[in-house]
Amino acid sequence: MTSALLACDALTMRFGGLTAVDDFSLAIQPGELLGLIGPNGAGKTTVFNLITGVYRPTAGSIRLENASIIGRRPYRITASGIARTFQNIRLFGDLTVLDNVRLACHFRVEYGLIDSLVRSGRFRDAEAKIAEKSRRLLELLDLADCENHLARSLPYGEQRRLEIARALATEPKLLLLDEPAAGMNPQEKEQLAQLVSRIRGEFKLAILLIEHDMPFVMRLCEQLTVLDYGKIICRGTPAEVRANPDVIRAYLGGGDAGD
Amino acid sequence: MWIGLYLILALSLNLINGCAGMFSLGHQGFWAVGAYGAAALVVKLPFELPGPVMFALSLIVGAICATLAGLIIGVPCLRLRGDYLAVATLGFAEIIRNLLIKFDWLGASRGQRIPPQVLDPQDTAPYHWFYLAVTWFFVLVTVWICRNVIHSSHGRAILAIREDEVAAELLGVNVTRYKLLVFLLGSMLAGLAGALHANFELYIAPPMFTMLPGIMILLMVVLGGTGSMSGTAIAVVVLYSLQQILKLSLFGLPTSAASAIGWPPLEALAKSFELLARERWQAMFAVLLVIVMISMPQGIFGKRELWQTERFRRWAGRLGFRARTARTGA
Numbered sequence: 192m193t194s195a196l197l198a199c200d201a202l203t204m205r206f207g208g209l210t211a212v213d214d215f216s217l218a219i220q221p222g223e224l225l226g227l228i229g230p231n232g233a234g235k236t237t238v239f240n241l242i243t244g245v246y247r248p249t250a251g252s253i254r255l256e257n258a259s260i261i262g263r264r265p266y267r268i269t270a271s272g273i274a275r276t277f278q279n280i281r282l283f284g285d286l287t288v289l290d291n292v293r294l295a296c297h298f299r300v301e302y303g304l305i306d307s308l309v310r311s312g313r314f315r316d317a318e319a320k321i322a323e324k325s326r327r328l329l330e331l332l333d334l335a336d337c338e339n340h341l342a343r344s345l346p347y348g349e350q351r352r353l354e355i356a357r358a359l360a361t362e363p364k365l366l367l368l369d370e371p372a373a374g375m376n377p378q379e380k381e382q383l384a385q386l387v388s389r390i391r392g393e394f395k396l397a398i399l400l401i402e403h404d405m406p407f408v409m410r411l412c413e414q415l416t417v418l419d420y421g422k423i424i425c426r427g428t429p430a431e432v433r434a435n436p437d438v439i440r441a442y443l444g445g446g447d448a449g450d
Numbered sequence: 451m452w453i454g455l456y457l458i459l460a461l462s463l464n465l466i467n468g469c470a471g472m473f474s475l476g477h478q479g480f481w482a483v484g485a486y487g488a489a490a491l492v493v494k495l496p497f498e499l500p501g502p503v504m505f506a507l508s509l510i511v512g513a514i515c516a517t518l519a520g521l522i523i524g525v526p527c528l529r530l531r532g533d534y535l536a537v538a539t540l541g542f543a544e545i546i547r548n549l550l551i552k553f554d555w556l557g558a559s560r561g562q563r564i565p566p567q568v569l570d571p572q573d574t575a576p577y578h579w580f581y582l583a584v585t586w587f588f589v590l591v592t593v594w595i596c597r598n599v600i601h602s603s604h605g606r607a608i609l610a611i612r613e614d615e616v617a618a619e620l621l622g623v624n625v626t627r628y629k630l631l632v633f634l635l636g637s638m639l640a641g642l643a644g645a646l647h648a649n650f651e652l653y654i655a656p657p658m659f660t661m662l663p664g665i666m667i668l669l670m671v672v673l674g675g676t677g678s679m680s681g682t683a684i685a686v687v688v689l690y691s692l693q694q695i696l697k698l699s700l701f702g703l704p705t706s707a708a709s710a711i712g713w714p715p716l717e718a719l720a721k722s723f724e725l726l727a728r729e730r731w732q733a734m735f736a737v738l739l740v741i742v743m744i745s746m747p748q749g750i751f752g753k754r755e756l757w758q759t760e761r762f763r764r765w766a767g768r769l770g771f772r773a774r775t776a777r778t779g780a
Contacts (some may be wrong), residue, residue, distance in 0.1 A: 243620055269622040283613035286606070293603070294610050298622035300603040304631070307602030308595065314602065321603065361622055 195254075196221045196397050197242070197273070197365055202251035204237055204421075211237045213421040215251070219365060224391055224398045226412035228405075228432075230441055234421040235401045236278055239367050242399075243275050244268040255365075270298045274363035276354040278370045278401070284343035288334060288353055291342050292325040295360035325360060331393075332356045332386070348379045352386070359394065366390075368400045372407050380407055387411060409433070417441070451578065451650060454585035455643050456686045458592050460670040461679060462639035465596055467668070468677035469605070470632040471612030473532060476523065476539030478664030479546040480516040480637040484644025485654045486556055487515030489564050492649075493556070501567040508567070509645045516641020517634050519546075524633040528626065543664060550656040561655025564648055571652060581650045588646065592639055596679055599635070608632055612677070662732070666693075669735065673742055675749030685749075689735075696731035 195218040202215040212234045244265040306314040332352045402408045409429040417425040419441040488508035527538045551559045569577045610618035674681030704720035
């Protein structure tokens with residue numbers, strides 16, 4: 192447990208009378224690729240929002256490299272090494288593709304407002320470095336050709352990729368991907384799967400993935416956690432999860448569990 | 451002179467409304483604070499200072515007073531969004547104005563006279579040229595500040611807040627800090643405009659800072675395209691000129707045209723139209739605003755700058771210029 196990059200323990204989130212996440216525990220080791228699956232409304236995205244500081248959990252602890260991050264503001268959590276993408280794409284639509292990525296380098300910028308007013312040497316060096324790094328990321332994600340386009344004007348699949356590029360620009364140790372394959376065709380999904388493995392190898396980061404597409408998840412992840420009604424109902428390798436009767440019931444319905 | 455002042459006011463409001471996406475209706479409040487701050491210094495300072503020093507000092511004091519006001523308003527209000535922020539800032543501006551009406555120390559509703567510090571206003575030409583030059587110098591300073599801030603990492607953070615606050619925060623932007631920063635910067639510049647205004651007009655009174663001029667500034671920003679500096683600048687020039695023309699009854703052109711035709715009903719119509727233009731020019735503005743908002747909901751240039759629009763590029767290309775692509779162009 193002590194070596195874990197991220198450790199969530201007994202995490203609970205209640206919205207009024209609704210318990211969205213109930214006693215959720217998870218440990219992610221450096222470099223690991225974990226999947227988080229479950230039917231709609233199971234609380235997966237809420238878990239992401241808890242980890243990134245959008246919500247403050249009702250109970251439980253979240254530790255990043257053994258330091259509690261509960262109550263830390265989202266931008267500080269990002270600065271300490273957790274980046275995410277969004278289920279419903281949240282790019283800065285009226286900014287260019289390049290600016291979207293450059294923005295994510297923002298908190299590492301060392302020049303102050305005065306530097307940018309007088310365009311000091313420090314300003315120019317830092318800006319050049321940011322631009323270079325951003326272009327490298329765009330190249331990696333096959334977006335180099337459209338760096339001057341508005342993010343809004345990109346086709347859907349490229350917007351998804353841009354979100355990943357933007358998240359990577361914050362130099363995370365842990366990347367949270369919220370349904371990266373949603374709305375993609377099989378071919379795009381295949382490319383995405385390759386991309387995710389490549390990113391993982393190249394940046395040596397841990398990835399936590401929410402996804403509905405089972406073949407995609409089964410293929411990529413070593414370990415899966417299944418949520419239903421905010422509770423963990425199963426944990427294990429893809430093969431184990433596939434055989435688990437609780438998981439089948441949660442997904443296909445049966446008893447009183449209907450979705 | 452007044453075009454310059456409106457430029458400073460509109461460009462600084464553009465920073466708040468257009469770039470950071472915080473809908474503020476209280477800009478005239480900061481303008482008033484700047485003007486009264488400068489006036490207080492000039493009138494109430496117990497010892498004498500040479501005129502130019504006093505003038506420079508009053509500009510600084512006006513800007514600082516407005517920045518402090520921005521801080522007092524900003525800290526509680528910037529948690530609000532959209533309409534709520536607009537109402538809160540408007541409320542602030544009205545509070546300021548009402549306080550000034552009751553504030554006997556600075557003339558209350560009678561207004562406050564300010565002794566001239568630089569040059570003699572009787573000597574009209576040099577006096578006007580001096581203030582024209584100073585004002586336009588500060589217009590350039592404003593443009594320089596806006597441009598250099600926006601084209602930097604700080605500026606990108608500000609624009610990102612406008613686009614999507616939550617996403618910006620999750621990408622490492624300290625949203626609260628940047629909102630406050632923009633707000634302070636904007637109110638500082640408005641205060642500067644106020645101080646210039648007080649020094650030039652030599653008389654300030656609370657009715658100068660009602661909602662109407664505030665709306666006028668806002669109109670300039672919105673018409674020009676929120677976030678577009680060149681659009682705002684053009685809208686300032688157009689709207690200010692239009693306002694003056696309307697106030698001057700369109701130079702009497704409708705009546706002279708009508709009497710040239712010589713048909714009495716037409717002459718009467720032209721006369722009442724002129725009267726309407728002179729006395730109720732605001733109504734014309736409202737019509738204009740409605741037309742622009744229907745035909746160009748994003749303002750004249752939207753969020754782009756003049757030189758980024760397609761038409762300008764085509765036009766420049768025809769004149770033989772190679773239009774620059776985006777600043778970051780390959």
